[in-house]
Amino acid sequence: MHFDQGCRTQHGADRALSAGRLLLPAGLALFLVLPLGPAEAGCQDSPGPGVNWTGCSKARLILSGDDMTGAVFNGASLGASDLANAGLAGASFVGAEVTRTRFDGANLERANFEKVMGWRTSFVGANLQGANLVFADMSRSSFAKARLAGANLSKSELNRSDFTGADLTGADLSKAELARVSFQNTKLSGANVSFSNLARADLSTADLKGVNLTRSYLFLTQLGAADLSGAVGLTQMQLDMACGTVQTKLPADLARPASWPCGDTEQ
Template identity: 45%
Template structure:
């Protein structure tokens, strides 16, 4: 008796092939949203909102495109972490180590990075609204092209920071250290530089300064003059 082999449609064959291909992929290719927080973890695209991860060691972790709003990272170890395009609304990173972390195009609102370590971090084209970096270390950090409306950088370390073309209206830099910071093209409408030594910054133009706010303790770069309406009137 002759047996006739069953005939499968091309679509069915493609589905079977795709299933076997997925089964043969190394496990490390897939993000482990159920994985515990640990060094070199991968939460790419995962929803991890309103968690308490304070003090956790997540060094070099991957959080790209992750939803992390309302989550606590206070004191966490996250050096070299990838937070590109992550959502960080009302998240807290107080005292966290984010040295060399990548936050390019990340989104944050009313989040807290006070006293955090962000040396050499990347915040290119980040969109941060009313975020606190008070007392944080952003030495050599790259904030170019970012939107930092009403952020608080008071007493922050910003030596060598790149703020080229950053949008920073009504942001506060009072008491910050800014030696070698690049302010070329930055939008500084009502930005506060009270008690800041700006003599070592680069790229700052008189037109930018005229829109900003300062006081008698603000030290200007050579060639620039104090605007006639300093200090700014309260609004």
């Protein structure tokens, strides 16, 4: 009797333990199919400070002047949206798509645009001081009169973009694609443009005090009246490829090429 009762008790415990073992994976499976973060659920949230629209489709929105300080748009689709004059300081757009989106006059100080796709995007007059645009693909975009002091644009693609009147003081543009970019009246003093592609870019009226041009590709780069006397890393070989004039100021150890001014300088 005691033996049978003990067996039945042990058998019941084994069944309970077995059931517990079966329930654990099922519970885990249920957990794994649930949304792991606020991104998907947040897609229906109204715009505001700290809103999380990670991975959301938000194309063609009109959010001009809205306060979205610290918002998260990582991987989101924001193409053709209007975010002019919006408050977006510290916002994160990592991997987002912002093609033809307007950020004119927006406060994007310290915003993160790393690996963003944004052809023909407009940042006219925007505040991008200290912003991160590493690996951003923003060809044919406008940064006219934008404030980009201390911004990091390293390894970005900005071909045919417009930086007329922008402030890039101390910015990092190393290893960037800057072919045919307009830097007219642009502040590039102290900027790092080393190893970048400046083919056919216009530096003719830029402030280039202390700019780092080490190994930059200057094929048919328009130097005009630029003052390169304080440029860092500039070589005779680079000048021989570029297009300067009698007004171009050079470092004391470099000579004006006989080919200047260039014959074919079509942009």
